[in-house]
Amino acid sequence: MTTTTIEPxxxxxxxxxILTETDGHVAIIRINRPKVLNALNPALxxxxxxxxxxxxxxxxxxxxxxxxxxxxxxxxxDIADMAEQSTISMYKRDQFATWERIKKIKxxxxxxxSGFALGGGCELMMHCDVIICSETAQxxxxxxxxxxxxxxxxxxxLTRAVGKALAMDxxxxxxxxSAQEALDHGLVSRVVPPEHFFTEAMQVxxxxxxxxxxxxxxxxxxxxKAHEMSLSEGLEYERKLFYTLFATEDQKEGMxxxxxxxxxxxxxx
Ligand code: HXC
Numbered sequence: 001m002t003t004t005t006i007e008p009x010x011x012x013x014x015x016x017x018i019l020t021e022t023d024g025h026v027a028i029i030r031i032n033r034p035k036v037l038n039a040l041n042p043a044l045x046x047x048x049x050x051x052x053x054x055x056x057x058x059x060x061x062x063x064x065x066x067x068x069x070x071x072x073x074x075x076x077x078d079i080a081d082m083a084e085q086s087t088i089s090m091y092k093r094d095q096f097a098t099w100e101r102i103k104k105i106k107x108x109x110x111x112x113x114s115g116f117a118l119g120g121g122c123e124l125m126m127h128c129d130v131i132i133c134s135e136t137a138q139x140x141x142x143x144x145x146x147x148x149x150x151x152x153x154x155x156x157x158l159t160r161a162v163g164k165a166l167a168m169d170x171x172x173x174x175x176x177x178s179a180q181e182a183l184d185h186g187l188v189s190r191v192v193p194p195e196h197f198f199t200e201a202m203q204v205x206x207x208x209x210x211x212x213x214x215x216x217x218x219x220x221x222x223x224x225k226a227h228e229m230s231l232s233e234g235l236e237y238e239r240k241l242f243y244t245l246f247a248t249e250d251q252k253e254g255m256x257x258x259x260x261x262x263x264x265x266x267x268x269x
Contacts, residue, residue: 017044020051025062025209026202027055030069037075038068040120042095049101056105059268062213063205064105066128067112067198068121073137076119079146099152102127106217108208112201113137114194118176123152126161129220130204131188133179134197139187142174160227161187212250212266 019030029051031038048066055061068074082090102124111128117139125131125139133139141154149155150171159167162185170177179191192200208216218241225237245251249269257264 017041017047018051022061023202024206025060025213026065026205027058027061027063028065028067028202029055030067031074034069034071036078036080037072037116038121039076039078039081040074040124041078041081042093042098045095045098045102049098052102052105052109056107062107062209062211062216062268064107064109065112065201065205066109066124067201068114068117070114070134070136070194070197072115072121073111073113073117074121074124075116076121076142077152096152099123099127106220107213108205108216108220110201110205110208112198113139113188114197119143119150119154120152123150123154123157126153126157126187129223130208131190132197132201132204133182133188133191134194135179135191136194137179137182137188137191138176139179139182140174140176141171142176144172145174158187161185210266212245212248212254212264213268214248214250215245215254218245 016032019032021028029048031040031044031048033039033041033044052064055064085093108130109128111125111131113125113131114134114136115138117125117137119141122139122141141150141158143149143151143154150158155167155171158170161167162170166185169175177185177187179188182188183191190200190204222234222238222241225234229237250264250266253266254264
């Protein structure tokens with residue numbers, strides 16, 4: 001039997017792993033490893049988490065858009081990087097701590113998904129709040145083909161999104177869902193023609209950025225709790241978030257603007 005050692009592709013310094021820009025109150029993060037279909041390695045994930053946290057702290061940013069390329073949102077965790085790892089080395093590198101940081105981002109994240117969203121790419125997509133998907137998207141958890149299984153939440157989030165029967169089908173066979181199937185089963189928010197996936201995501205983000213940023217954050221928190229709490233606990237939690245918003249200037253502005261028949265000007269206060 002011959003064994004081959006698989007070397008991760010070298011990173012060159014002139015190719016940033018992520019690209020960032022802002023447009024008004026919207027920040028855009030693009031995954032940038034086109035040669036490997038945006039495979040997610042630990043350095044990229046750390047950079048992404050750091051950038052998201054920076055935007056989370058930035059009062060001028062209300063919404064984050066996370067995008068890949070037309071060909072791939074992300075085709076999974078970097079297989080070459082993982083191929084020779086052991087249980088202990090994986091345990092020690094604790095890469096899921098980085099994913100936990102992304103999970104804790106308070107501002108809404110809009111995913112702009114085109115092409116492959118597989119394995120860790122699908123799991124990253126499911127960390128986002130509103131998912132705008134090109135008709136070309138191919139979504140799946142094909143880790144089973146590699147002798148492993150999802151590790152960044154796939155068995156949990158996919159099951160909660162689409163139900164046990166379809167989650168088992170996708171995870172145990174490794175088959176890809178089309179964008180339409182993903183939409184039909186509540187995994188993604190909207191499906192649009194390929195040429196519009198990014199502009200639609202930006203439009204959604206800009207629409208959200210017109211709202212009060214504190215209300216956006218608390219509303220996101222409320223929806224996410226629906227997956228973690230019983231109905232009674234969740235309703236109680238929601239009420240507390242709702243009451244909290246009456247301590248904000250944005251609540252006064254939003255309701256007064258309605259009564260005065262004008263557009264509100266939210267300030268995030
Ligand atoms: C590393 C990858 C990659 C990945 C693609 N590439 N996916 N490299 N990790 N996840 C590289 C290929 O090796 C190839 O490099 C280049 O990207 C283009 O890919 P091709 O295979 O030539 O393209 P195509 O024939 O169009 O097939 C596309 C594909 C296929 C169906 C997406 O690449 C594929 O099956 N990729 C792996 C998908 C996967 O199993 N994902 C789950 C990973 S495990 P070269 O050098 O040959 O051009 C995972 C665990 C998550 O995500 C755990 C939590 C972090």
